[in-house]
Amino acid sequence: MLGLAKFAATLRKMGVRLGTSEVLDAALALSAVNIEEEGQVKAALAATLAKSPEERALFYQAFKAFFVPPDKKKADIQFLMERLAEERENIALAEGELLFQGETLDLSSESKEIYSRLDREDKDRLLEFLERASAGKRVGPAFKPLIESIVEGHLERMRSRISDIQTHLPRSARTGDPEVDAALMQAVLSGPSDREKLLTEDIASVSEADLVKLETIAKDLSRRLATRFSRRCKRSARRSAIDMRKTIRANMRYGGVPFSLRYEAPRIEKPSIVVISDVSGSMIRYTGFLLQFLSGISSVVKNVEVFIFSEDLERVTDIFKEGETFSETVALLLSRTSQWGRGTDLGKALHTFRKTYGALCTRKTVLIVLSDGKTMARESARKHLEELHSNVRLILWLNPLKQEEWRKVPQLQDFRKYSKMFQSRSLSDLERIMRTEVLL
16 A cells, blocks of 8 residues: 555655545556556556546556566665755755856756756856856945846756756655655656646747647637536535545445445536736736637636736737637737736736726636736835725636745735736746636
């Protein structure tokens, strides 16, 4: 049972949605097969732990990495330990070289790892920039956060030039259990498919050549999400359709005889969605793919209203309905709106929204804010966010910044008091947030 629990942990870290009930079902399935027959074990686990084609692909990848002979498992764990030791050395090296006016830059561990794997020429170019910045006129310690942000962004862009960066287990995927982490490492080494790479890649970093593929994947994911939601049911005390899973589980103590029935009824409540999106810099891509998702699940939401902002607010719902593809939508937005390339004032945008469109906010409304939170008039934004919080069902904040960078934007702590904030950088992030927070 311990091995099953660790395998389930491996699957969860790889993105398979699993709860206690699925693991219990897997344990029961294993009791009905010959545990010494790999084919039977794989079939039993796949039937109970993988619920979609995407999850089944991840399942087979995890199964191959986790269920190996003892000698291979021991070697995999040793390999993991060596990689972690190498990583610690690389981070220490980066901390000793990446300095601003003699102080170590406060960068993420992943950025330090990327730096350590650059060739000497790229490292020297970055160090030369830091040296010039440190010696600049009127440049004091207050500039350090800005320099850190510039270096983080540069290293993130350099990630694609490093051939072996994917052979290291991301910190977000680690569990602390050597057996699980060794299996995850081997799964990383086996290499994801092109689809899986695009699912987890930062949307802003996707090449122009892959944008069409990403659009196709986004449409497919949103369609599957809408289908899953439309078929879901909620518990009901009234006698309608029998909930077979809950009925079987409730009667296990009776040997499976259905003395006590459980019922379900179709969900009928559809949420209304209001999107307020920052359109500064590269935010347009995040906005475009969020709206593709919402368009795909429009059949299971009451209505969708879309607004963009920089210095002020503009309603663009009709534009997103008119554009059929990502490229068309972007072209229409650029030609018909006036918010591009300006400063960011979330406070003014929320003031305009409450004054002009406040009637959209009801207890069934999910308000989605897509922004990195870097704005003027921080206190004004906080006050308007607080007022909106009391009028809607949920304020969902999608932040394209890495979560570990949020501490560099102090106002985010205030904004998080009135919203549920999530890192949203990839299609897999969007799919998970839509599934777990919007389509409840």
